[in-house]
Amino acid sequence: MDARKNSRLELSLRRQQVIDLHESGIPIMQIVKETKLSWPAVNNALKVQTNLRLQYVDVKKGQEN
Secondary structure (H helix, E strand, C coil): CCHHHCCHHHHHHHHHHHHHHHHCCCCHHHHHHHHCCCHHHHHHHHHHHHHHHHHHHHHHHHHHC
16 A cells, blocks of 8 residues: 555554554564554654653743752
8 A cells, every 4th residue: 555645644653553553562673563554654653742742841941940
């Protein structure tokens, strides 16, 4: 399946599925098979989610000081 032909909503839902599966402990290659996204797409979704969480933590720390 070519993800480039999916709508933005479909891609967003798949990326959320990637994050949910990863948080439940599913290995990355299993996520690739289940979501039918490429390894780079799965890896990128996880990197973006991690960066967003780190930014959120940094903002919260800055507000508390």
